[in-house]
Amino acid sequence: MSQRSSTSIAARQHIVLDPCTLGRPFHLLDAFNQRLGRQLSRHLSGRFNHRHRASFAVAQVAIGSYVTGQGDAAWRAYTTPAGALAVRLDRRLLLAMLGYHYGDKSTIDERMPETETEQRFGAATSLALLDVLRACVTPSSDGGFTPEPLRTPEIGDRVIRVEIQERALGLTGLLEIALDDAWLSLIFASAVPRRAVATPTAKTETPLPARLPITLSARMLTKEILLDDVMRLAPGDVMPVRLPDTAEVLVGDTRLFQATIVEHGGSLCLTRFENLE
Known part of the structure; x- marks a missing residue:
């Protein structure tokens, strides 16, 4: 060259x-x-x-x-x-x-x-x-x-x-x-990275996830009924519904995940969260 x-x-x-x-x-x-x-x-x-x-x-x-x-x-x-x-x-x-x-x-x-x-x-x-x-x-x-x-x-x-x-x-x-x-x-x-400063006593801080609480709500199903039928409802009435396989998981009004509904120990649980974005 x-x-x-x-x-x-x-x-x-x-x-x-x-x-x-x-x-x-x-x-x-x-x-x-x-x-x-x-x-x-x-x-x-x-x-x-x-x-x-x-x-x-x-x-x-x-x-x-x-x-x-x-x-x-x-x-x-x-x-x-x-x-x-x-x-x-x-x-x-x-x-x-x-x-x-x-x-x-x-x-x-x-x-x-x-x-x-x-x-x-x-x-x-x-x-x-x-x-x-x-x-x-x-x-x-x-x-x-x-x-x-x-x-x-x-x-x-x-x-x-x-x-x-x-x-x-x-x-x-x-x-x-x-x-x-x-x-x-x-x-x-x-x-710019800060130099570590020695402190006489170490303070135990709350973990970050515990300081950022987020409320999740699950919507398992919705059902449309006539207003006349709603007015006739009384305590003890049973409304027949069919539980779906999945539920929507929300933060406020925003849908974030779709989760699978499973039964465990007599309770309904959510698993397999999938991002809806």
Whole structure:
């Protein structure tokens, strides 16, 4: 191999450094990006996928410099006790969420003028997504988000870019969150490993599953009867029903699992839980 070829191959393997990142631990943010991606995916699944049979998923999370001329939506700016940030969501994604929320897929048309409903829904959705970011950075609440006059981030500002896909509709778009230095410092603090601090006495903490109680309810069967028949029911009456083989398992009104009904020791039990997502 010639000297020229070896030199060009070596040059292609060099990593180009952004001078704005020097002196700060950006190389430690991969774990934070993955954690934020998982939490955003969980939020989208709970709000849209489980309730409306949507297929939103986070494909990638990265932190980079702000670039002008990208995106098709205006920024929404907010201040918090921790600092200032701004957020925007590609309109095609926002319209898809709006369509699933109201059960009207005809709203997913970027040629339509913006409506007041879309503005209100976009503001509420932006705040919900920012809450996910805050939970990843500062688990304890430190106040709300106060809207600020519309502004655009400046060149060199750091921006979290989240690529979101809606597979059923074949859509891909960006969620972008611009950070000020205070918020960026919070993210670094949550990403940099903390040194273990020796404590004089070890405290026994309650296991995490015990601190997150979730109430499950099982719906084994439903039966439709006439209101006139209901009015004639009296204590001791027997309503004939046929027990099915499976039951629905719910959290609130959300169907999460389908389970098999079995009898054990004279009691009815549920087993073989299957995800309904």
